[in-house]
Amino acid sequence: QQQVKQSPQSLIVQKGGISIINCAYENTAFDYFPWYQQFPGKGPALLIAIRPDVSEKKEGRFTISFNKSAKQFSLHIMDSQPGDSATYFCAAGHSGGYQKVTFGTGTKLQVIP
Amino acid sequence: SAVISQKPSRDICQRGTSLTIQCQVDSQVTMMFWYRQQPGQSLTLIATANQGSEATYESGFVIDKFPISRPNLTFSTLTVSNMSPEDSSIYLCSVGLLRPAGGYNEQFFGPGTRLTVL
Numbered sequence: 043q044q045q046v047k048q049s050p051q052s053l054i055v056q057k058g059g060i061s062i063i064n065c066a067y068e069n070t071a072f073d074y075f076p077w078y079q080q081f082p083g084k085g086p087a088l089l090i091a092i093r094p095d096v097s098e099k100k101e102g103r104f105t106i107s108f109n110k111s112a113k114q115f116s117l118h119i120m121d122s123q124p125g126d127s128a129t130y131f132c133a134a135g136h137s138g139g140y141q142k143v144t145f146g147t148g149t150k151l152q153v154i155p
Numbered sequence: 156s157a158v159i160s161q162k163p164s165r166d167i168c169q170r171g172t173s174l175t176i177q178c179q180v181d182s183q184v185t186m187m188f189w190y191r192q193q194p195g196q197s198l199t200l201i202a203t204a205n206q207g208s209e210a211t212y213e214s215g216f217v218i219d220k221f222p223i224s225r226p227n228l229t230f231s232t233l234t235v236s237n238m239s240p241e242d243s244s245i246y247l248c249s250v251g252l253l254r255p256a257g258g259y260n261e262q263f264f265g266p267g268t269r270l271t272v273l
Contacts, residue, residue, distance in 0.1 A: 076261070076262075078264075083266075083267075083269075084266055084267070085159075085247050085249075085264035085265050085266045085267045086198070086247075086264045087263075087264070088156075088261055088262070088263060091261070131197060131198065142188060142200055142203065142251075142262075143262060145197045145198045146197065147196075147197045148195075148196070148197050150195075
């Protein structure tokens, strides 16, 4: 019920291309879906988040697409740059109160010049 | 957001010893969490550090192995006790902040403590 599945495990994208990472969740009570970016030796940093009342949220080159009926959401990185090379984690949780989120397994993205 | 610092940033310890990791936040926060991240893996929640009461541990984690203190709203410690090589991992402190505009909570992470147990 609490699991969040993430794919692919690793991804290599050419500079300027689109990086797409997918996640699926099981618990229909989840209503908060953040994405985190983690560089080597650093803690995860909140990148972008969405709530299920919208199907898409865009911030700069980063877009979250959300499909409530399929219980899936994805991160799209447009015009991928070598500086985007990092590990990305999706997560799911509850927006109310101070409840913990459940993390996906992570995707290691490498953007090659 | 919140600025979170952790000490130490890394350490190499001998089997059977204990290490206490400190987490300091630049503002008062209600919720603090401790996570473990093994190399190349996802984040696993160890426990929620409650101010003024005992920590709430996740399945598979016990207080005797990972005692936690939370003396005030800006500070917490995690101790890894009687360490074994299997405890080699990155330990991350996290805080939950309520975002007034959106009305939902966000989690922010510290830089982590990289622990190696020989």
